[in-house]
Structures are given as structure tokens and as C-alpha cells.
Amino acid sequence: MSSAKPLEGKVAVVTGASRGIGLAIAQRLGEMGAKLGLCSRDPKKLEAATQQLRTVASAVFAMPVDVTRADQISSFVQAAKKNLGPIDILVNNAGVGWFGPTQDATEEAWDSVLDTNLKSVFLMSKAVAPSMIERKTGHIINIASLAGKNTFKNGGVYCASKWGLMGLTGCMAEDLRQYGIRISAVCPGTVDTEFSPHTGKDPAKLLQSEDIAHAVAMLVTQAPQSFISEVLIRPTAKP
């Protein structure tokens, strides 16, 4: 990267930024000079993350938001634009998991996972797209998963959300590339966060949140004439 602050003057919105991968991405984008718009549901955890990020970013706007709710997304996007300016980068990171035999999953579990991991990306992207189209620039990065490329026992509900997200990402990239808007999917393997217990896996051999932030940093510094549409990330050591 040629400049120490390659995102100076840019506005980056990160969903699910209070911990884990979202917090690491926000931290990295803030260090690169971006003004940050952040959301997640728990106000106390979001406030703690905001305090941390204010030490690295030039401006931080945070709002407790449930990304499954269209009304809350609309208010958040409007407020972020008012506080920070037009949104250049959207990272759709908020996500939840449910793992078990698909036939045992409740309808509530299905709705929670699909609404958080898939519908929210549709709603957030729809909310930011008009201003990106008007400005003929923008980058939307969707944090998917290797579970969006593979299938495995007990993964039916989660895989359905992430395979759906991969399809949505590819199709929206085609819809929006004519306006200079780039859409990418990042597919990590298992990351050492609070997301799931990772039973039986050596934490030292898992991916770290910073590994995912590194991939996002690479994507947003790509020269404007091309975009990397998918990044698959695996730990070097097998967990």
C-alpha cells in the first residue's frame, strides 16, 4: 500500500462491529484513515468497542441496531450519512450460527440465522446502493464463510444462509458493477471468536480476526478498474 492512510476521507460502515471479526475489521479500516459507522445490538458492548476505536479512527459513529429490521437499518444508514458523510465502504459482517441436525432446527432458529446472515445483507445493501449509484463508486464486502462453499454434518441452517449469501453477492456484483460499485465475498474457515465453541480445535491453529481484517484491507485498496470477487481464507496449520 503506497500511503499510510489510504482510506483518508472515506466512510466505512461495519455491521456486527462490537466484537470478533467485525471489531478487527473496523479497527483496521480506522487505522487506514476511514471514518467509521458501526452497529450491533448490545449497546454496552458497542459502546466499549466505540471507545476502543476512537483511539485509532478520525471519527466514529455508532448506533445499536438489529440488522434483521428494515426500519432500524434505514434509520442507521441515514444517521451514519448525516454524521460522517456518504458511505464508500459497507462491510456486512453481522452473523449468527445454529449448528445441529437440520431436522431438529426450530422455525425460529431458521428465521434468526437466515434473517441475520442473509436478509440483513439484502436490506443493508439496498439502503446504501442508491447513493453509491449516484456517486458511481462504492465497495460492499460480505463476510460469508467456507460454509458458503462446502456442506457438512449439522451445518444445514448455517450453510443455507451462507450459500444464499454467496449467490446474492455474485448477482448483486453483476447488477452494480456498471455503476463502478464492487461487491466481494470473504469466506473464512474457523476463526477464534465467541461465535461458536470450536470444541476439540486448538485455538492456536485457528484463524484470527485480524486475518480477515487483512483480507478486507486488501480488497478496499484494489485499484478501481478491477475487483477481487471472492477470497477464501484457511489457517496454515490444520486445526
Ligand SMILES: NC(=O)c1ccc[n+]([C@@H]2O[C@H](COP(=O)([O-])OP(=O)(O)OC[C@H]3O[C@@H](n4cnc5c(N)ncnc54)[C@H](OP(=O)(O)O)[C@@H]3O)[C@@H](O)[C@H]2O)c1
Ligand atoms: N467465527 C468463525 O469461525 C467464522 C467463520 C466464518 C465466517 N464467520 C462469519 O463472520 C461474521 C462475524 O462472526 P464472528 O466470529 O466475529 O462472530 P461474533 O464474535 O459472535 O460477533 C458477531 C457480531 O455480530 C453482531 N450481531 C449478531 N446479530 C446481530 C443482529 N441481528 N444485528 C446486529 N448485529 C448483530 C454481534 O453483536 P450483538 O450480539 O450485540 O448484536 C457481534 O458484534 C459472521 O457473519 C460469521 O458468520 C465466522
